[in-house]
Amino acid sequence: MKTSCRGIRDLTSAYDKMVKLFMPESVAIVGASRKPGKIGYVILQNLLESGYKGRIYPVNPHADEILGVKCYPSLKELPEAPDVVIVAVPADKTISVAEEAGEKGAKFLVVITSGFSEVGNVELEKKLVETARKYGMRILGPNIFGIAYAPANLNATFGPPELLPGKIGFITQSGALGIALMGWTVTMGIGLSTIVSIGNMSDLDAIEISEFLAEDPNTAVITIYLEGLKEGRGKEFLEKMSMITKKKPVVIIKAGRSRRGQRAVASHTGSLAGADVVYDAAFRRAGVIRVDTIEELFDVARALAYSPPPLNDKLLIITNGGGAGVMATDATEKYGVELLEVPEDLKERFRKHMPWFGSPHNPVDITGQATDVEYSGSLMEALQDDRVGGVIILVCQTAVLDFKKLAEAILKVVKDAKEKGFSKPVLVSMIGGKEAMDAMMMLEKNHIPTFSIPERAVYAYSQLVKYYFKIRKGR
Numbered sequence: 001m002k003t004s005c006r007g008i009r010d011l012t013s014a015y016d017k018m019v020k021l022f023m024p025e026s027v028a029i030v031g032a033s034r035k036p037g038k039i040g041y042v043i044l045q046n047l048l049e050s051g052y053k054g055r056i057y058p059v060n061p062h063a064d065e066i067l068g069v070k071c072y073p074s075l076k077e078l079p080e081a082p083d084v085v086i087v088a089v090p091a092d093k094t095i096s097v098a099e100e101a102g103e104k105g106a107k108f109l110v111v112i113t114s115g116f117s118e119v120g121n122v123e124l125e126k127k128l129v130e131t132a133r134k135y136g137m138r139i140l141g142p143n144i145f146g147i148a149y150a151p152a153n154l155n156a157t158f159g160p161p162e163l164l165p166g167k168i169g170f171i172t173q174s175g176a177l178g179i180a181l182m183g184w185t186v187t188m189g190i191g192l193s194t195i196v197s198i199g200n201m202s203d204l205d206a207i208e209i210s211e212f213l214a215e216d217p218n219t220a221v222i223t224i225y226l227e228g229l230k231e232g233r234g235k236e237f238l239e240k241m242s243m244i245t246k247k248k249p250v251v252i253i254k255a256g257r258s259r260r261g262q263r264a265v266a267s268h269t270g271s272l273a274g275a276d277v278v279y280d281a282a283f284r285r286a287g288v289i290r291v292d293t294i295e296e297l298f299d300v301a302r303a304l305a306y307s308p309p310p311l312n313d314k315l316l317i318i319t320n321g322g323g324a325g326v327m328a329t330d331a332t333e334k335y336g337v338e339l340l341e342v343p344e345d346l347k348e349r350f351r352k353h354m355p356w357f358g359s360p361h362n363p364v365d366i367t368g369q370a371t372d373v374e375y376s377g378s379l380m381e382a383l384q385d386d387r388v389g390g391v392i393i394l395v396c397q398t399a400v401l402d403f404k405k406l407a408e409a410i411l412k413v414v415k416d417a418k419e420k421g422f423s424k425p426v427l428v429s430m431i432g433g434k435e436a437m438d439a440m441m442m443l444e445k446n447h448i449p450t451f452s453i454p455e456r457a458v459y460a461y462s463q464l465v466k467y468y469f470k471i472r473k474g475r
């Protein structure tokens with residue numbers, strides 16, 4: 001499917017329409033609680049602690065102030081129309097809150113509350129949507145944990161307070177999983193631009209949020225945990241995602257592959273899990289990368305977010321361990337990655353960075369006695385040679401290798417090469433103990449994607465090649 005001018009205009013207008021949800025000038029929290037630990041309290045606390053610079057209005061008829069912030073008895077009393085109203089009151093109170101928000105002139109309702117279509121309360125959800133529509137408001141939710149957007153220091157969730165800023169946008173239909181992943185990504189050093197809980201998708205869904213992220217300069221890759229689309233959204237999904245994936249990669253983990261999984265989906269968010277083959281075909285046509293596990297989701301996302309495009313489809317592997325090299329080679333066959341047949345002149349150059357018993361073939365084996373010096377030398381050769389499309393560095397722990405020094409050396413070589421005009425993906429897999437973990441964290445923080453085992457690096461690389469040489473080119 002070709003991207004038309006109209007398509008690009010559509011994306012831009014979707015961005016403009018949604019920018020105040022991600023970068024609101026003011027946020028009201030209806031149901032801000034006085035009691036630590038309650039959802040309405042935690043959301044206010046997170047908003048305050050995240051360093052959000054906009055105006056915050058807690059709303060609770062029983063309090064004058066909460067966490068040192070002046071509290072209002074109702075939305076009517078606010079000094080202005082808030083861009084976003086977070087709704088954290090029980091389900092039976094949400095319609096009157098929506099009415100008040102509409103009358104006040106709010107733009108977005110972020111409805112945390114559960115107890116709607118996911119438990120069969122379809123009518124109440126319909127009423128909520130109708131009320132919002134009457135006033136031209138858009139709804140995120142209900143049945144969500146909120147929204148966080150790192151560039152605006154906005155954490156309007158009841159998840160963990162911190163978010164590691166980065167370039168991966170994450171949309172999740174599962175609340176609990178999303179909250180869990182907020183903490184997990186911080187621990188793993190994975191930076192997010194945003195995390196958006198979409199829950200029942202009564203109004204805004206994964207398609208519209210993706211349209212915003214496609215235009216968002218702070219997001220390089222869109223990742224989605226999806227259980228299913230709402231009825232009648234299939235055609236739009238295909239059309240919009242076909243446009244978005246030409247601009248930015250979209251990586252989806254679609255749960256409910258099995259028949260039992262599909263039943264679980266229906267009772268979780270009330271969406272249509274549908275026949276898996278239908279989703280599979282739609283993803284392929286739309287250029288969406290489908291993965292099976294959370295690990296794969298973020299492996300692929302990190303590789304795509306932080307790597308320049310490969311120069312060509314030929315990969316070069318540098319290793320200090322034959323076994324790791326063999327495993328990676330097997331993985332290239334499994335995932336359809338082409339290995340470069342190293343030309344003689346390049347072999348000669350690699351030989352300068354290894355002992356006589358090393359191997360300049362691909363994988364280039366600089367042997368178990370390699371230090372950061374041999375890695376630096378061979379990596380620079382690979383980066384400077386246009387026949388190498390991208391590089392995977394494999395490192396097995398040895399007593400002669402200082403992991404910290406090696407991580408520093410890799411960063412320096414990549415930086416030096418870039419300054420000389422040589423830029424291509426470099427993915428790293430370090431196998432070892434704590435030193436390996438620390439070194440990988442250092443690389444990760446400096447935007448070199450790292451992987452605990454070679455196969456994961458090769459899989460992520462295969463998706464880089466797929467994105468740049470197939471999806472983006474419309475093949």
Ligand code: ACO
Nearest residue numbers: 031033034039059060088089090113114143144145175176
């Ligand atoms: N306007 C403003 N404040 C009000 C109003 C009103 N009309 N009515 C009540 N309040 C106040 C209450 O007095 C209370 O404040 P207090 O604690 O200081 O007394 C506060 O608002 C909250 O109201 P409660 O009646 O105490 O409601 P509670 O906090 O128990 O529950 C909630 C509200 C959290 C929205 C609940 O109904 C709910 O839906 N929980 C589930 C949320 C959820 O899990 N969402 C999905 C997330 S994803 C996942 O699965 C993790």
